[in-house]
Amino acid sequence: xxxxxxxxxxxxxxxxxxxxxxxxxxxxxxxxxxxxxxxxxxxxxxxxxxxxxxxxxxxxxxxxxxxxxxxxxxxxxxxxxxxxxxxxxxxxxxxxxxxxxxxxxxxxxxxxxxxxxxxxxxxxxxxxxxxxxxxxxxxxxxxxxxxxxxxxxxxxxxxxxxxxxxxxxxxxxxxxxxxxxxxxxxxxxxxxxxxxxxxxxxxxxxxxxxxxxxxxxxxxxxxxxxxxxxxxxxxxxxxxxxxxxxxxxxxxxxxxxxxxxxxxxxxxxxxxxxxxxxxxxxxxxxxxxxxxxxxxxxxxxxxxxxxxxxxxxxxxxxxxxxx
Amino acid sequence: xxxxxxxxxxxxxxxxxxxxxxxxxxxxxxxxxxxxxxxxxxxxxxxxxxxxxxxxxxxxxxxxxxxxxxxxxxxxxxxxxxxxxxxxxxxxxxxxxxxxxxxxxxxxxxxxxxxxxxxxxxxxxxxxxxxxxxxxxxxxxxxxxxxxxxxxxxxxxxxxxxxxxxxxxxxxxxxxxxxxxxxxxxxxxxxxxxxxxxxxxxxxxxxxxxxxxxxxxxxxxxxxxxxxxxxxxxxxxxxxxxxxxxxxxxxxxxxxxxxxxxxxxxxxxxxxxxxxxxxxxxxxxxxxxxxxxxxxxxxxxxxxxxxxxxxxxxxxxxxxxxxxxxxxxxxxxxxxxxxxxxxxxxxxxxxxxxxxxxxxxxxxxxxxxxxxxxxxxxxxxxxxxxxxxxxxxxxxxxxxxxxxxxxxxxxxxxxxxxxxxxxxxxxxxxxxxxxxxxxxxxxxxxxxxxxxxxxxxxxxxxxxxxxxxxxxxxxxxxxxxxxxxxxxxxxxxxxxxxxxxxxxxxxxxxxxxxxxxxxxxxxxxxxxxxxxxxxxxxxxxxxxxxxxxxxxx
Numbered sequence: 001x002x003x004x005x006x007x008x009x010x011x012x013x014x015x016x017x018x019x020x021x022x023x024x025x026x027x028x029x030x031x032x033x034x035x036x037x038x039x040x041x042x043x044x045x046x047x048x049x050x051x052x053x054x055x056x057x058x059x060x061x062x063x064x065x066x067x068x069x070x071x072x073x074x075x076x077x078x079x080x081x082x083x084x085x086x087x088x089x090x091x092x093x094x095x096x097x098x099x100x101x102x103x104x105x106x107x108x109x110x111x112x113x114x115x116x117x118x119x120x121x122x123x124x125x126x127x128x129x130x131x132x133x134x135x136x137x138x139x140x141x142x143x144x145x146x147x148x149x150x151x152x153x154x155x156x157x158x159x160x161x162x163x164x165x166x167x168x169x170x171x172x173x174x175x176x177x178x179x180x181x182x183x184x185x186x187x188x189x190x191x192x193x194x195x196x197x198x199x200x201x202x203x204x205x206x207x208x209x210x211x212x213x214x215x216x217x218x219x220x221x222x223x224x225x226x227x228x229x230x231x232x233x234x235x236x237x238x239x240x241x242x243x244x245x246x247x248x249x250x251x252x253x254x255x256x257x258x259x260x261x262x263x264x265x266x267x268x269x270x271x272x273x274x275x276x277x278x279x280x281x282x283x284x285x286x287x288x289x290x291x292x293x294x295x296x297x298x299x300x301x302x303x304x305x306x307x308x309x310x311x312x313x314x315x316x317x318x319x320x321x322x323x
Numbered sequence: 324x325x326x327x328x329x330x331x332x333x334x335x336x337x338x339x340x341x342x343x344x345x346x347x348x349x350x351x352x353x354x355x356x357x358x359x360x361x362x363x364x365x366x367x368x369x370x371x372x373x374x375x376x377x378x379x380x381x382x383x384x385x386x387x388x389x390x391x392x393x394x395x396x397x398x399x400x401x402x403x404x405x406x407x408x409x410x411x412x413x414x415x416x417x418x419x420x421x422x423x424x425x426x427x428x429x430x431x432x433x434x435x436x437x438x439x440x441x442x443x444x445x446x447x448x449x450x451x452x453x454x455x456x457x458x459x460x461x462x463x464x465x466x467x468x469x470x471x472x473x474x475x476x477x478x479x480x481x482x483x484x485x486x487x488x489x490x491x492x493x494x495x496x497x498x499x500x501x502x503x504x505x506x507x508x509x510x511x512x513x514x515x516x517x518x519x520x521x522x523x524x525x526x527x528x529x530x531x532x533x534x535x536x537x538x539x540x541x542x543x544x545x546x547x548x549x550x551x552x553x554x555x556x557x558x559x560x561x562x563x564x565x566x567x568x569x570x571x572x573x574x575x576x577x578x579x580x581x582x583x584x585x586x587x588x589x590x591x592x593x594x595x596x597x598x599x600x601x602x603x604x605x606x607x608x609x610x611x612x613x614x615x616x617x618x619x620x621x622x623x624x625x626x627x628x629x630x631x632x633x634x635x636x637x638x639x640x641x642x643x644x645x646x647x648x649x650x651x652x653x654x655x656x657x658x659x660x661x662x663x664x665x666x667x668x669x670x671x672x673x674x675x676x677x678x679x680x681x682x683x684x685x686x687x688x689x690x691x692x693x694x695x696x697x698x699x700x701x702x703x704x705x706x707x708x709x710x711x712x713x714x715x716x717x718x719x720x721x722x723x724x725x726x727x728x729x730x731x732x733x734x735x736x737x738x739x740x741x742x743x744x745x746x747x748x749x750x751x752x753x754x755x756x757x758x759x760x761x762x763x764x765x766x767x768x769x770x771x772x773x774x775x776x777x778x779x780x781x782x783x784x785x786x787x788x789x790x791x792x793x794x795x796x797x798x799x800x801x802x803x804x805x806x807x808x809x810x811x812x813x814x815x816x817x818x819x820x821x822x823x824x825x826x827x828x829x830x831x832x833x834x835x836x837x838x839x840x841x842x843x844x845x846x847x848x849x850x851x852x853x854x855x856x857x858x859x860x861x862x863x864x865x866x867x868x869x870x871x872x873x874x875x876x
Binding site for chain 2: 004005006007010056058087089112115116130131132133134135136137138140141148149151152155156159160163164167200201203204207208210211212214215216218219221222223246247249250253254256257258259260261262264265267268269270272273276277280
């Protein structure tokens with residue numbers, strides 16, 4: 001037998017319900033924390049959602065936020081926030097800063113004249129400065145984007161719910177989707193707690209999490225469906241444990257390969273996309289966790305009617321192909 | 324472990340075709356120059372030596388489709404404009420007034436005097452002298468209504484006429500508004516496209532979005548402000564009779580007249596008649612030129628109907644000034660020296676050469692039917708895009724190597740098969756993107772990297788299943804067959820749910836997010852193909868060659 005890297009022993013017999021009060025309870029607690037953080041601290045919305053302008057500056061001289069701020073102070077702008085950006089991929093003399101100007105109350109995005117004034121003021125304090133990206137979004141669009149984002153998450157959830165309902169049982173669908181929402185809301189909570197920039201790409205990341213996390217859950221459910229037929233008299237809780245144990249090796253493998261890839265994107269992919277990569281990274285971690293500790297617990301709580309399962313189309317190798 | 328020959332050929336054929344289509348992307352600059360030159364030559368009909376050299380860089384018989392780079396990778400400008408469709412209602416209603424007036428005056432005896440009352444833009448209020456015959460007046464105005472030609476508005480007319488007291492109110496009907504909106508957007512799209520084409524940048528995206536918005540993306544342009552100057556100008560040119568001149572900006576211009584500022588004399592205003600004699604719509608050509616004093620000017624020429632109107636007016640008003648009005652500013656107000664019958668003329672004013680050139684472009688491309696309001700403006704510098712590409716490439720290569728090592732360490736030889744499939748998968752993904760002319764964005768690159776991690780999932784599922792089967796029974800062929808069969812349902816379910824997500828992302832997202840959805844969806848399809856069919860082929864090849872009695876996964 002050749003040597004193999006093993007993430008889990010060949011045969012595990014872990015009782016995943018044993019510390020249910022801790023794992024499932026912990027998830028509920030975390031979700032509550034996420035909601036509170038979201039409600040109390042709010043999200044650090046990017047211009048996509050709040051309107052306004054971001055200017056990305058690049059210079060060969062080090063960024064001095066105080067000087068930048070001083071240069072912009074005389075201009076008639078709304079709230080201005082200036083942050084320096086660091087990235088391992090930058091050249092030694094590459095100094096990048098992000099300047100965010102919040103939108104004033106009109107439907108136009110910040111006018112080009114204002115942007116020109118800002119750029120002139122910055123060039124005056126640092127002649128080596130260049131503006132690698134300038135983006136303005138009007139409050140009108142940003143308001144709509146909030147709604148369409150919420151709608152997108154809702155539609156995806158419903159779509160997945162219907163699909164799983166079709167392929168499994170409604171209890172599975174409910175358990176799976178609640179586990180998904182758990183992943184999404186905790187990720188949002190993390191963004192709220194650390195006040196990370198929340199823009200349109202983060203919504204894309206959340207939707208990706210929905211797709212990924214259900215992937216893990218579906219694999220567990222698929223095995224559960226198979227085992228329910230195989231072990232007709234075994235208590236539901238034991239069948240669930242067996243199924244999770246049997247798929248544990250795969251769950252860990254796939255999570256690790258995905259985390260490796262997304263982690264690489266997060267570290268080396270540049271700062272522009274870092275928030276996006278980070279959100280997916282967190283989502284994958286949470287998704288793995290929730291498919292083991294959350295989704296099936298919900299199914300167990302709801303209970304499953306196992307009396308009238310037709311044997312014919314469940315659990316054999318074609319179960320997934322012709323339904 | 325036999326697969327039918329046709330299936331084997333099909334599988335490897337798809338792989339080969341996919342990789343062939345992906346190939347041009349490895350020589351991106353070269354193929355891009357080749358494609359550009361080819362297009363230019365096709366358009367011009369002749370080729371320069373430079374273009375021939377560029378064409379020779381890439382053989383014609385090879386596929387030359389490239390993955391488009393999104394704005395966030397190539398750099399350029401992005402604008403989201405909202406067309407002020409209501410502007411057009413006002414013009415339509417104003418245009419209706421002379422007809423209404425003439426119709427009512429034809430029966431002045433019964434209806435009495437007719438006067439237009441001030442009203443909201445887009446509404447025509449007419450006061451008649453003899454309210455007793457209101458019914459007849461309304462009837463006369465209603466007779467002016469035209470049926471609306473739309474798919475849904477069958478049987479509807481373009482105007483709604485109502486009467487209250489001694490006032491008739493005329494408005495555009497719901498159906499007519501919808502039809503007008505749609506026409507306005509179409510015209511705006513067309514004119515924006517013409518203006519952007521006049522500047523000759525490569526592959527601009529000009530798209531309608533939602534009911535009244537237009538998305539404009541132009542790669543390679545320096546800034547959104549530049550683009551906005553080009554497409555944001557309405558460029559509505561009219562020739563109006565002048566009623567007077569004043570320096571009082573609050574002067575009352577009187578009814579049916581407007582007060583407009585003079586472009587070259589700050590503080591001066593002209594009182595001009597609201598209804599133009601001729602408008603820019605009647606222009607057929609405009610060219611930058613110089614006037615007799617050597618100052619930059621714009622030459623223009625009218626179409627026959629414009630020329631006739633212009634000729635008639637100038638003949639009747641010799642000695643009177645008339646105003647050349649561009650976007651509500653009086654550019655100049657020359658005095659008519661003689662009748663101008665030929666239908667051509669010159670616009671002078673205090674232009675720079677650049678301004679006169681721009682104005683000629685704008686006049687040639689035509690006026691926008693309505694004002695544009697910009698809701699979103701983004702400029703991405705090309706160097707930032709390049710940085711993003713470089714960083715994305717590094718991340719993808721590292722992810723690929725790390726995942727491959729991990730797969731090999733976990734599954735040995737089978738892991739190697741999965742890695743080969745993963746490499747083919749990347750090729751297929753790029754091949755598919757090139758074939759459909761997809762756009763790669765920064766989130767799209769992230770989607771590819773994510774695909775690297777998730778693509779092996781199907782193989783992991785299969786291999787884990789084979790391991791389980793090997794524990795029970797020792798026949799390796801059976802174990803492999805069953806492993807693939809049993810893992811199938813989980814793989815199908817898991818990937819279909821991700822496809823649902825990608826579909827929502829595609830329909831919801833714009834620009835970068837949409838690019839991500841495309842790569843995610845294509846990645847799912849290609850990864851299932853390679854992970855199931857290609858690895859199985861590889862395993863079958865290996866098995867047929869070595870015929871091992873036992874296998875270890």
